[in-house]
Amino acid sequence: GAVVSQHPSWVICKSGTSVKIECRSLDFQATTMFWYRQFPKQSLMLMATSNEGSKATYEQGVEKDKFLINHASLTLSTLTVTSAHPEDSSFYICSAREDTESQRVGLTDTQYFGPGTRLTVL
Amino acid sequence: AQTVTQSQPEMSVQEAETVTLSCTYDTSESDYYLFWYKQPPSRQMILVIRQEAYKQQNATENRFSVNFQKAAKSFSLKISDSQLGDAAMYFCAYLTSYGKLTFGQGTILTVHP
Numbered sequence: 001g002a003v004v005s006q007h008p009s010w011v012i013c014k015s016g017t018s019v020k021i022e023c024r025s026l027d028f029q030a031t032t033m034f035w036y037r038q039f040p041k042q043s044l045m046l047m048a049t050s051n052e053g054s055k056a057t058y059e060q061g062v063e064k065d066k067f068l069i070n071h072a073s074l075t076l077s078t079l080t081v082t083s084a085h086p087e088d089s090s091f092y093i094c095s096a097r098e099d100t101e102s103q104r105v106g107l108t109d110t111q112y113f114g115p116g117t118r119l120t121v122l
Numbered sequence: 123a124q125t126v127t128q129s130q131p132e133m134s135v136q137e138a139e140t141v142t143l144s145c146t147y148d149t150s151e152s153d154y155y156l157f158w159y160k161q162p163p164s165r166q167m168i169l170v171i172r173q174e175a176y177k178q179q180n181a182t183e184n185r186f187s188v189n190f191q192k193a194a195k196s197f198s199l200k201i202s203d204s205q206l207g208d209a210a211m212y213f214c215a216y217l218t219s220y221g222k223l224t225f226g227q228g229t230i231l232t233v234h235p
Contacts, residue, residue: 032221043213043225044167091165097221111223113167 002028004096006114013084014122021079021117023094029074030096034111035067038091050077074099084121092117124149124216128226135204136234142189143199143229145214152176155217158188158199161228162210170212173197201231209233 003026013019023033031052036044048069049057056069066088068080077096081088095111125148135141147156158170173181173190180188185205189198201208214226 034222038165041211041228041230043227044223046222046224049222093165093167095167095223110169110172115164115166 002026002096002098002110002112004094004112004114006092006094006117008117009115010118010120012120012122015085016083018080018082019084019119021081021092021094021119023077023079023096023114025075025096025098025112028096028112029099030077031074031099032097033071033077034095034097035069035077035079036093036095038093038116040091044093047079052077081119084119086121089119089121092119124151124154124218124224126214126216126224126226128212128214128229130229131227132230132232134232134234135201137204137206139204140200140202141204141231143201143212143214143231145197145199145226147195147197147214147216147226149195149216151219154219156188156190156197157215157217157223158186158197159213159215159225160208160210161213162207167213171199204233206233206235 005024007022033050035047038044047062050069050071052071058064071077093116094114127146154175156173160168160170171183171186185202187200211228213228216224
């Protein structure tokens, strides 16, 4: 099956520093990837949609200057948390949508999830 | 905008028994997809089952089946012959026409031996 990796799996950083999280589709191409944030025992909240070769689309309330997204290739998207603060501590999950010939949303639109990255800002 | 509601924050079941997790959603679209995802303690999201709205037949995957009531906008998950490995947080999700997933609040399922 399709595999998505995230690196690092966990990171601890000091307040004010920037942290980069990578999301890779290992055996398929993904023009579109998604970034989610999840607090303990809560649901996944979509932060942004990452599109290869174009700017990311951010959900309402998400600071695009704080959460920089770069989708440089068909298999890699990165999320950089700039000037991180303790309130940015969370679990960040990416998903990748496999490119297919069909444009119809549904079975051919399956998103594959990465294992997540736990960010702790001290 | 679409919303997904899971009204059961926690559920428990005895091993080998059956449990049903509830999910309702709100949408004005006629063609869409619904999913149940499982998130075990490892926090890796795992697809359990999917349902296409235009199909009246309820989806089934081994011990997992859904009761899809389109008019009522209800999409419940039934787990039969529950196993200890089924213990996890379960999320109901709606796939929008833009390809975005909207998740419910989640239900924590505990399986007692």
